[in-house]
Amino acid sequence: MDRIPSVILGLCSYTHDSAAALLVDGELIGFVEEERLSQRKHTKDYPRLAVEWLLGEAGLTAGDVEAVAYNFQPARYLLESPAALRLALSAITRDRALARARGFAKVALRTQQRVRTLGQLFPSARVVSVPHHRAHQLAAFAASGWNEAAVLVVDSLGERQTTTIAHGHDTLRPRTRIVEAVHDPASLGYVYGAVTEHLGWRRGDEEGTVMALAALGDPKRFRHLFARAVRTTPTGFSVDPAYFPPRTLNSGYPRTSRRFISETCPQRHPDEPLADVHRDLAAALQERTDQVMLHLARRARTLTGSRRLCVGGGVATNCVSIGRIIEAGVFDQVFVPPAPGDAGTAIGAAVAVHCDSGSRRLVAGVARSCYLGPSFQDQDLDLTAWPRLRQKTMGIEPAEFLADQLADGMIVGLFRGRVEAGPRALGNRSILASPLEPGVVERLNATVKYREPFRPFAPMVLAERAEEFFTLGQEAPYMSMASGVTAAAREKVPAIVHANGTSRLQTVTKSQNPFMHAVLTAFARRTGVPVLINTSLNIKGKPICGTPAMALDCLAESGLDALLLEGRWITK
The missing domain is CATH 3.30.420.40 (ATPase, nucleotide binding domain)
Incomplete structure (x- = not known):
């Protein structure tokens, strides 16, 4: 044995x-x-x-x-x-x-x-x-x-499967049983990636840019095309090869057909200016993605009978679609893991x-954990390689000091504790800014992140006060869900409201991240608003900073005003 x-x-x-x-x-x-x-x-x-x-x-x-x-x-x-x-x-x-x-x-x-x-x-x-x-x-x-839940996985390709609905059981010895599967070439992730590439962005990396662009377009122009190209079926969906030919796993085969191009637009070069046709194409793609994801969620509810849903796979990073599922009320709770x-x-x-393996040991440390990577709290700081940077003393407790600087309009990088899991910065490798500062979104996009001006920025909010500003109705600890906003949000913090009237929020509890909870609490005492802009500590095209050297490079190479690095205040 x-x-x-x-x-x-x-x-x-x-x-x-x-x-x-x-x-x-x-x-x-x-x-x-x-x-x-x-x-x-x-x-x-x-x-x-x-x-x-x-x-x-x-x-x-x-x-x-x-x-x-x-x-x-x-x-x-x-x-x-x-x-x-x-x-x-x-x-x-x-x-x-x-x-x-x-x-x-x-x-x-x-x-x-x-x-x-x-x-x-x-x-x-x-x-x-x-x-x-x-x-x-x-x-x-x-x-x-959770001890039991429906599990929906939607991605581009996993061997042959592109979509699976499973039923999960047992918190301590987790197991899942597939109840329905969709196989390639029916792939929602493939379609989204193909259109991302057609619009001039990197497939497998910049789908989020297309999701943001969609809010600026009108889906009506291409609505019927996507309804034909991606059809829902009683057991999932299908993709019309006349628009999206089957993948070959070989290079040299385009992902969109001549018919798709003739009925939409020529492929956009990355340096080409954006036109209404590009915005409308993105809007129609996102609308159809929302519809198919909601259809699959309803199918998962029917097949499993569960009132809770877990969503995984690359398409689960589409926070707008996840928000649509929550809004529809198909499930009592929806969960997306940090990665x-x-x-x-x-x-x-x-x-x-x-x-x-048959081990009697129970699984531990996975549930509701997101800060899982390396920590550099005890590492000495040497700024020799960054001659323009200086370390200064704070004088007061770091959370209070940081709240002061943010309330004064500074844009600050934050590097502390263990590296987050997944694609979102969750307060340990973040860039923070006040949503009350005039022009903050434009400044962040143009001088800090160096990315497209239409890209929105996500808010982080004290979980106990989230309902004052957001209509989601559940916690969103991993910044994976788009929520509608309240009148108070539109009035007090319009900078965090995207063109489609939503925000991809992160709710912060004291147990999840004590430091960020303290910063938000201190910021609220100064401004009356328990909300901060939170974006990842990186610039476009680079990964989230996982090491102190990466964070110092980010400070030196971007428009960041300062960096709080493991209790040290670094400025230029």
Whole structure:
């Protein structure tokens, strides 16, 4: 009988958003995305730095790892190769049939080689390939802390699956059972990525920009096109290959068809000015995404009977669609984990291997945890490499001091505690500003973040006062949900209200982040408003700053006024 592993390393590697998680006796020691340490955004490299930190944190070596949980299962890709040949029966898809069959077979072999490589890196461990959507499901459900919930995963592709509805049970030994699945080429994530690329932004990175742009357009122009291109069905949805040809997993095959281009617009170059047609295309795409996601949520409610929903996968980062599901009242509560994308599957894969092993140890440290990466609190500060930067004394308690500076109109970077999991800064690697400051959004976009002027900024708010400004009706601890706003928000803090009348808020409790709760409380005493603008500590094109050096670079290279780095006040 195989020995039950007590040290399990979960990995997302070799595709994009590389990350690692470590379970020891069922307890999550930590999780971090490689980009936060390597400074390479969306890196697909083996997460060497992340693994080194995790093992060091636990006082272990590579030889102590007993199981490696990988977030893809190679054999599942092979199943698509014979199925792809059916595309030859249609004139619309015939030219992609053979390429698709070859592409999926090639990726299956490549994934198997990656599994072998991991075995060489950890010769004392067994490598377990976990189905991609199962890893997503367990990452979302285990993080919820609920004993039972429907679990909806929507992404671009997980081996063959693009959408799964599962039923999750048991907080301490999480398990999920798939009740329905949608397979490629029906992929909502693929469609959103294809249109993102068509509009001149990077697929797999800048879908959020398209989501923001959508608020400025009119969906009516292309509403009927997307209704034809992405049709809802009794068991999910389908994608019309006349608009979005099936993927081949080979380069050189466009993701949109000539018909799509002729009925919309030519592909936009990144430097080309935005026109109404681009805004309208984004608006119609977002509207259809909202409709399909709500349809899938209702399907999950019907199939599972649950009153709670967990959502994972790349499309779960679409906060507008998540907000629409909450507003519809299909579920009593909706939960999105802090890392719903592929990086978070490192946690889900590790949980899967632990639960399958028969271990009597309960899963701990996953539920409602988001500050899971490295901390640098005891590190000495050397500013030699940044001659323009100076350390100054604060004189009073840091939270009170920071609230003073923000109330005076400063834009401040904040670096403290452990690195957040997921794509959102949650108060440990943040840029903070007062929403009361005139022109603050324009200044942030133009001189600090260096990004498109239409991009909105998210608010963070004291959880106990959220209902004064937002209509969401539930907590949103991970900045993953768009909420309607109240009249008070429109009057007092219009800077945090996007063109579509929503805000992607983060609610902050004292138990979740005591320091940020103290800052918000102090800011409210000075201004009467318990709301701050919170955006990630980085500039466009770079990952969120995971190390002090990255944070100091950000201060030196951007329009930030100052940086509060582990209790030290750094200015230029």
